[in-house]
Amino acid sequence: DGGITQSPKYLFRKEGQNVTLSCEQNLNHDAMYWYRQDPGQGLRLIYYSQIVNDFQKGDIAEGYSVSREKKESFPLTVTSAQKNPTAFYLCASTGQGNTGELFFGEGSRLTVL
Amino acid sequence: SQQGEEDPQALSIQEGENATMNCSYKTSINNLQWYRQNSGRGLVHLILIRSNEREKHSGRLRVTLDTSKKSSSLLITASRAADTASYFCATDASSGYSTLTFGKGTMLLVSP
Numbered sequence: 001d002g003g004i005t006q007s008p009k010y011l012f013r014k015e016g017q018n019v020t021l022s023c024e025q026n027l028n029h030d031a032m033y034w035y036r037q038d039p040g041q042g043l044r045l046i047y048y049s050q051i052v053n054d055f056q057k058g059d060i061a062e063g064y065s066v067s068r069e070k071k072e073s074f075p076l077t078v079t080s081a082q083k084n085p086t087a088f089y090l091c092a093s094t095g096q097g098n099t100g101e102l103f104f105g106e107g108s109r110l111t112v113l
Numbered sequence: 114s115q116q117g118e119e120d121p122q123a124l125s126i127q128e129g130e131n132a133t134m135n136c137s138y139k140t141s142i143n144n145l146q147w148y149r150q151n152s153g154r155g156l157v158h159l160i161l162i163r164s165n166e167r168e169k170h171s172g173r174l175r176v177t178l179d180t181s182k183k184s185s186s187l188l189i190t191a192s193r194a195a196d197t198a199s200y201f202c203a204t205d206a207s208s209g210y211s212t213l214t215f216g217k218g219t220m221l222l223v224s225p
């Protein structure tokens with residue numbers, strides 16, 4: 001079945017450590033996105049990519065990094081520079097010619113101990 | 114950046130009742146979308162309404178859009194316990210690929 005797979009679902013990290021969240025899609029979508037969600041809050045855009053080897057910062061990119069080496073994959077690294085990394089991270093994608101509907105993965109919950 | 118704001122923040126109803134959620138936004142849009150999120154899960158797209166549309170239906174969902182008031186409403190008719198979730202509106206002001214801006218959501222609880 002086509003979809004977006006995020007891993008891991010739960011992740012614990014010590015302060016000062018970098019961590020990479022995986023996002024893979026088999027929908028043949030060109031554009032991919034990373035959002036952060038805090039309790040009781042909406043989604044905030046971290047980074048997005050519309051094409052391989054190209055990506056743009058969203059509203060809260062500081063302390064995060066991404067890469068887009070393959071169309072199917074858009075990993076997010078939460079660096080030690082991110083001051084408050086504990087959150088629920090959501091990856092999404094949309095296809096060329098799409099109406100704008102986003103398809104989301106099931107999310108990764110990161111907790112910094 | 115522009116952002117949709119949902120109202121109310123939380124809504125509690127009985128099964129069979131209708132649920133209405135509202136969304137207001139600040140700037141011109143190309144389209145407005147509604148998403149649903151079950152607790153701890155990803156978001157699921159429900160419906161999209163374009164700026165030149167006033168009303169749209171999908172099953173038990175009815176969405177209206179008033180661009181003069183910069184507002185939208187989502188009506189869920191004959192609600193079920195399975196409709197319990199958070200509902201988000203998202204606005205799209207871009208051409209080409211989406212860069213949606215999400216509101217904080219309405220948490221809907223439907224009791225049996």
